[in-house]
Amino acid sequence: MANPPYKWISQRVRVREDRRFLTGQGRYVGDIRLAGMLEVAVLASPYAHALIKSIDVEDAIKQPGVVLAITGADLARDTDPIPQFLDLPRVRWYSLATDRVRFAGEGVAAVVATSRAAAEDALDFIKVEYEPLPALADPEAAMAPGAPVLHPDHGSNIAWQGAWTWGDVDGDFRRADRVVKTRLRWSRHSGVPLETFGTVAAWNSRLELLDVWASHQAPALSAQISTVLRFPSNRIRIHADLDVGGSYGAKRGQKQIALTTYLAMRTRRPLRYLEDRLENMAAGDGHGPDRVFDAELALSRTGECLSLRLHTVDDVGAYVGRGPLQIAKCITAIVGPYRIGSVRYSGLAVMTNKTNQNPYRGFGQSPHNFVLERLMDMAATELGLDRVEIRRRNLIPPEAFPYLIPSGSRYDSGDYPAVLDKALALAAYPNLLRFQAEARSQGRCIGIGIAACIEPSGANTAFFALMNPKHKTSLVPEGARVGVDSRGKITVAIGFASTGQSHETMVSQVIAEVMDIAPEEVAVIRADSLAGIPSVPPTGSRMSLMLSGAVLGAAQKILAKMKRIAAHNLGVDPETVEYAGGVFRRKDGSGAGLAFAEVALIAHTRKHQMPPDMEGGLSELYVMEVPGGGHLPDVAGRMQSYPAYTFSVHIPVVEVNPRTGEVRFLDYFAAHDCGTPIHPDIVEGMVYGGIAQGIGAALFEKFVYAEDGQFLSSTFMDYLLPSANEIPPIKMVEHVTPGPHHPFGAKGTAEGGYLTAPAAVASAVEDALSPLGVRVTELPMTPALLLALIGNGRRR
Amino acid sequence: MGKERLVTIRVNGQPVEAQVEPRRSLLDFLREDAGLTGTHTGCEHGICGTCTVLVDGEAVRSCLMLAVQANGRDVFTVEGLARGEKLHPLQESFWKHHALQCGYCTPGMLIAAYDLLKRNPSPTEAQVRDALAGNICRCTGYVQIVEGVLEAAANLREKAETPHGEPSV
Structure with missing residues (x-):
């Protein structure tokens, strides 16, 4: 630099x-000590989908140390439903189920006691009679005619559907020499912070206000609590002098905070609800996007990308928090770093018997980039072009900035070819290719991945209005x-x-x-x-x-x-x-x-x-205020969204063991341009950390549900987090194109590692196994999946 | 719920006495009874390493050990690493390399690294990664953590001094 x-x-x-x-001396929510503080435990539903026929907390209230026991009926009587981000008046969401449970682990009752142990002991004395219903763990099954409906008042499991067309998509597809087409699966995973979600709430009778400490990263939290409790927002004091033990977008905790603050108001005693790990995994509403994509890319015979058609079905879980809005974020950078002239984008948000989807690092941009980069690799194969070359031919050139994309964003600045060249130089790419050729001749499965990626930064959430016209956010x-x-x-x-x-x-x-x-x-x-x-x-x-x-x-x-x-x-x-x-x-x-x-x-x-x-x-x-913001989308769904655009190129090198399906990194190279880094150590740390989460998404992490809706990956023995042994040493090079919207030329950079790595690792693994006829269309690429793909490839 | 027992555990050299239920974990004892909240709760099933402390000089997951099992033993936590304002070389090098972000895994990571350097003052990068493989970090991707441990090892070797840390028993 x-x-x-x-x-x-x-x-x-x-x-x-x-x-x-x-x-x-970090001060996390679990470290807050208030005199006489009580603790909350929640009784979880064992069923993924069931009617609650009866529920009786009388015996629980009699247990030692118990102060209060409540059910969903208390919340339905005393509070308003938790605000959802889509316009769904007939989907009513409370912290505890009222008449029906909609996922395994959903809370049906809560106990307040002098200790967490005493509260958990008392849960055993709550009697619940359920009438089990068929459960849905697959979004496409949930859309089928005759599927059980989670919210009968709403009438179907479809929470939202929409479509946009920008430019002459049909014409561009007619004119194309070649169309590549694929179906891709992005599995449910998330940030999984080591600190679970927690809230401390206390009625402050001296100041007559509600004090709240929560391990959250949630915009407009006061307004949400105010709505639920029907209590003025200027009498709710949310403390920010608190350290949150990781969030990565996932820590919204809407229902956890609603429950804890309600209980504090009801008892007028200080209390806390700290999720245990099982609650966090199964019922914490912290899962990321869970998508099926159908994607088509129209190309000229020289590899010029003409048009993109993309349809997505997103499994958003039982209720609608902020998660489904992640479908629309990618409109901000729908063409990635490429000159694609027209785009049709459509999608559905489907409710199933799973815990709610919530944001995860990049707000849906990582699955979108996975799609774009898979298409680029496929196109290279179809046209017999080099995977680097096809990208280079389509990158937006530096002289084209500010560059208007079909969906209305104007990319601010960048020099994408320069960053690509730096990545290739860092990786000594020609040497890598020679090494790969030699290793292949010895029967080793060596793969070199390549992925480019746009990271929109600066958070203009005008796109919310594309999915919910009542959500008019033109100011962040x-x-x-x-x-x-x-x-x-x-x-x-x-x-x-x-x-x-x-x-x-x-x-x-x-x-x-x-x-x-x-x-x-x-x-x-x-x-x-x-x-x-x-x-x-x-x-x-x-x-x-x-x-x-x-x-x-x-x-x-x-x-x-x-x-x-x-x-x-x-x-x-x-x-x-x-x-x-x-x-x-x-x-x-x-x-x-x-x-x-x-x-x-x-x-x-x-x-x-x-x-x-x-x-x-x-x-x-x-x-x-966000530079260039202040507007809602136009009638065609075009808008100037995020103001500043960071760019990355990753080149991982892997070896796959074709007998075990194990993927081992030989190297990992990353080049990125986030404008002027305000603090290099902080920037590098976030890029490294994002890459590690991207590697987790690519190879290990998945929230797995059985067909009957039971949650199978509730522990760290089932949901695998990468350790220092799985994450390779990462070599990084920076390029600086100063951002024009900032006096020092800064752009954002916290998400780019995670946005690029899943696509890059998929590219590497596919390259390693390409001699065996393997195509990667699904993440995570677990050993079991890779062995199956190798088997299929051999049979072809 | 069982009958409460009196336990005395020496934490960073200071005896802490408390009446605890037999089911109380060492982790909860440290956080709730000893008032030392530097050791954090992560997975509560022994995988993530967030709650790592030393018991009689050996690294253990304090979420998997009961307070009654630690009765009469010596426990060493992150709060014992610095001497007043003077940070331990591991803390210094972690700081220099910004080997943390949210800070939640950091105490367990420091204790795991401390345990490694006690056993192996000159670890290779691969040995550092292997020794820390039982401690998950979701923020950093481990790069700066590994750099921090390697530099602390070098500094400790150069100074050839006994690092302050566990009080001598």
Whole structure:
């Protein structure tokens, strides 16, 4: 990377959050201690689908330590349903099932007791009579005529369906020399944070408000709780001075928070509900997309991509949280990094007897990229072109930016061929090909994967309106308040909890850069939801753009005010004053200066030295809005969505053992361009971590349901998480195309590793087994799947 | 529910006494009775390594051990690594390499790495990966963790000093 023109931006300053985590002083929701705190346990349904004929909690209430036991009937009486993100008035979702259970593990009753153990003991005394119903674990079966219906009032299992056409798709397909067509399966998996979901809630009778600590990453949480409890949002205080033990998009916890806050209001006692691992896996509503794709790509004989037709069926689970909206996110970057002239995209969100789908890293962009890259590999094979060459021929060229894609987004900037070349150089690609040829001649199954990927960043959720016209989100703000005290010391308040992306460090770097001080001199606090800082938590790779923009905006407001005070005292025009090295002075260098701390003291205590029309104190809020945002989609479903586009190319090298189906990495190369990295260590860490989750998705991770809807992968012995032995050393190279929407040229980068790796690893494994006639159309590529594919290939 | 028992466990050199149910795990004892919340709850079935501590110098999953089994023994947790403000070399090198993100697996990872370096002061990269394979991290992809452990090993060798850590028994 070129030497940046910044003192603190792009520097590897110590990550300030790390110290507390390294010394065991992280403060997670399970670490919150309140005097007299009670605990909650939930009784889970053993059936995937059943009517609740009767339920009796009387004996449970009599057990030692039990304070309260409730059922879904309490919630149906006292609360409103949990808000869903599609327009489904007849799908009523409560934290506990009311008249029917819709997945194995769904809660039917909750007990509050003096300890979790006492609460769990009491669950054994709850009597439930069920009438089992046929269950659905397959989305296509759930759409079939005569299938059992989960929500009879809604009338079918289809939660949403829609279609968009951008450009002359039929014409382009008619004109095509070749069409490749495939059916692909993206299996249910997710971020699976090591910390499960937890909530602490307490009625604060002193202040007459509800205090909430939750391990969440959920936008608009106050509004949701307010709706469910029918309680004013300004009397719900959500604390952000909390560390969340991983989220990756998955920690929304709508029903868990609704239940815990309800119980706290009902008992007026502090209490907590911490999921155990089984609850988290089976019933935590944290599963990611679960898709069947039918995809077609129209090509010229020279490999030019003309048009894309894509249909998806998404298994969203029993109720509709935020998960199904992931179908529409990819419209933001529907053509990936390629010049594809027209697109038809259609889909269905189908309800089945599974726990709810929720967002996972990239909001559906990873399965979409898997589809695009599988199509590119297929096209290369069909046309007899090299897999790198076909991509190169279709990449959007650097001179084409800003580049308008058919679905309405304008990609901001990039140099995709340069990044591709850097990846190939890093991998010493020609040598790799020679190595592969030699190894193949010795009978080894060596595969080289290639995948390119667009990561939209900055989180403009205007696309929500494409799936729910009532969801008119044209603003996704992020605020920061910068204060300078009378001693000239700077504190920045931000409005969301830590989920591991080291935002406190980023804030300190931005302030250090603008205020010309050392980052460690900046205090950063996390203000609660009543502190008046508009905030949407870290979603959609948004914070490097949005939070740093907010901090910068507030700091510049402060500096402008301080310049005016300095100019007033220096007796000059504010336009002639500049700030550098802790001193305000005339731009021409003449005359005395005023120190930063002196100006701060004036602003706080010396009205007589301030411009007469000026407000006292130094405290400024700035609310950053998404660049290019502010609009809803047009009638054709086109919109300018995410503002900044990061690009990656991955080249994994694998060896597959054709007798065992085991995949072993020999190398992993990644090149990426996320604009100016604000902190290289933080950027690299997120890319590495994303790749590891992508490798998990490609090879290991799957939430498995039996045909009767029973959940089979509820432990870490059944749901496999990659360890340091499965994840190879990753070699990475950066390219910097400064983002035009950010003063330092930053873009987002938290998702790209996970968006690219599944496609890249699929490409590598298919390449390794191509001599055996294997085509990869499904993830994860478990040993069992690969052995079956090898067997099929040999039979062909 | 069984009758409560009195247990005394030395945690980072300090005796902690509590009346516990026989079913109380060592993990819950550390978090609830000893008030040391640095050791975290992950899977509760011994796979993820988040709750790793040393018992009489050996790495164990504190979710799988009962407090009554640890009665009279020495337990070492992440809170014992630093001496006041002075961080252990592992903590220093993890910090330098940003070998963590959300921080949740970090205490268990540090104890597993500490356990490795006690047994093998000069591990190869492959040995580090193998030793940490029982500790899952969902954030980092392990790259910076491995770098951190290798650098801590080198620093410890160079200084040729006994790292502060477990109190001598």
